[in-house]
Amino acid sequence: MIDEKQALEAFAALSQEIRLRIVRLLVTAGPEGMPAGAIGAAMDGASSSKMSFHLAQLEQAGLVAARRDGRSIFYSAAYPRLAGLVDFLMRDCCQGHPAVCDPAVAALSCRCEPAKGAHRE
Amino acid sequence: MIDEKQALEAFAALSQEIRLRIVRLLVTAGPEGMPAGAIGAAMDGASSSKMSFHLAQLEQAGLVAARRDGRSIFYSAAYPRLAGLVDFLMRDCCQGHPAVCDPAVAALSCRCEPAKGAHRE
DNA sequence: TCAACATCTCATGAATCGTTGAGATGACGA
DNA sequence: TCGTCATCTCAACGATTCATGAGATGTTGA
Numbered sequence: 001m002i003d004e005k006q007a008l009e010a011f012a013a014l015s016q017e018i019r020l021r022i023v024r025l026l027v028t029a030g031p032e033g034m035p036a037g038a039i040g041a042a043m044d045g046a047s048s049s050k051m052s053f054h055l056a057q058l059e060q061a062g063l064v065a066a067r068r069d070g071r072s073i074f075y076s077a078a079y080p081r082l083a084g085l086v087d088f089l090m091r092d093c094c095q096g097h098p099a100v101c102d103p104a105v106a107a108l109s110c111r112c113e114p115a116k117g118a119h120r121e
Numbered sequence: 122m123i124d125e126k127q128a129l130e131a132f133a134a135l136s137q138e139i140r141l142r143i144v145r146l147l148v149t150a151g152p153e154g155m156p157a158g159a160i161g162a163a164m165d166g167a168s169s170s171k172m173s174f175h176l177a178q179l180e181q182a183g184l185v186a187a188r189r190d191g192r193s194i195f196y197s198a199a200y201p202r203l204a205g206l207v208d209f210l211m212r213d214c215c216q217g218h219p220a221v222c223d224p225a226v227a228a229l230s231c232r233c234e235p236a237k238g239a240h241r242e
Numbered sequence: 243t244c245a246a247c248a249t250c251t252c253a254t255g256a257a258t259c260g261t262t263g264a265g266a267t268g269a270c271g272a
Numbered sequence: 273t274c275g276t277c278a279t280c281t282c283a284a285c286g287a288t289t290c291a292t293g294a295g296a297t298g299t300t301g302a
Contacts, residue, residue, distance in 0.1 A: 004142075011135040012132075012259095014210075015132040016259090016260080018260095020132065024212070027211060028213045028214065048278075048279060049261085049282095050261070053261085056280085071270060071277060071279085077214075083211070086203070088145075091145070092148070092149045093149065093200070137289090156248085157249060168291085169248075170252095170293075170294090171292080173250050191299070191300075192299050192300065194248080
C-alpha cells in the first residue's frame with residue numbers, strides 16, 4: 001500500500017523522458033532486468049554518469065531494483081510498485097458508484113489475471 | 122491510447138504535492154467535480170492564484186476537465202486518462218509471460234468491472 | 243450601468259532539477 | 273598484483289519550476 005510521499009517520488013521519477021523510457025524498457029525486459037550498460041546503450045548511448053544518476057533516482061523511488069552480478073549491475077522493474085501507483089490514484093474512486101470509474105478501469109489493456117467480480121476487496 | 126509526451130506531462134503534473142492531492146480529491150468527488158474555490162479551501166486555503174496555476178497545469182496535462190457553471194468553474198477528474206497512465210507504463214509487460222506482471226495487477230484495489238479472463242485484448 | 247464575486251494572468255525572485263566531465267570504486271582475468 | 277571494464281560520486285553551471293502579490297477578466301443580480 002503506497003503512501004503519498006512514495007507516490008510523489010514515483011511520479012517525479014517518471015516525469016523525466018529518459019527515466020520513463022528506462023522504466024518502460026525494463027517493464028518489457030522481464031524480471032531479470034538488464035545491466036546498466038545495456039540500458040544506456042538503448043537510451044541513444046547515454047553517458048554512464050547520466051545513466052547512473054537516473055537509475056539511482058528510479059531506485060530511490062522504488063520503481064526499479066538493482067542487483068549486482070559480476071561486474072554488471074542488473075536493473076529490473078518493480079512491478080508491484082508500478083501497479084501501486086494507480087491504486088493510489090484511483091483509491092476510493094467508486095464511493096459506492098462503480099459506474100464512475102468503470103470506463104477508466106476498462107481502459108487498462110493489460111489484465112493478466114483479473115480478480116473475478118472483485119470490487120474494492 | 123496515451124503517447125509518451127502525454128504520459129510525461131501527466132507524470133510531471135502529478136509530481137507536485139498539491140496537484141496530487143487535488144487529483145485525489147477530484148477522483149473521490151465524482152464526475153460532477155468541484156468548483157475551484159472549494160478545491161482551494163480543501164487545500165489548506167491555498168491562494169486563488171496558486172490554485173489557478175496548478176489547476177491549469179492539471180488541465181493542460183489532461184488529468185482534469187474544467188466546465189464553467191455561472192461564476193464558478195467546476196473541475197472534475199479525467200478518469201480514462203488516469204487509467205491510461207498505467208496502461209502506458211505496463212504496456213507489453215507480459216510478453217507472453219503473464220506470471221511476470223500478475224502480482225502487480227493483483228495489487229490494484231479498485232476493479233469496478235474487471236474484464237473476465239481478458240489478457241491484452 | 244454598477245458593485246460584488248470567482249477566477250485567471252503576469253512578473254519577479256527563490257528553489258529545484260538535469261547535464262556534464264573528471265575522478266573514485268569495485269570486480270574480473272592474466 | 274596489475275590492467276581493464278562497468279559503474280558510481282561529486283561539483284559546477286544552466287534550465288526549468290514554484291510561490292507570491294497585484295491587477296485583469298468574466299459573471300451575476302440590482
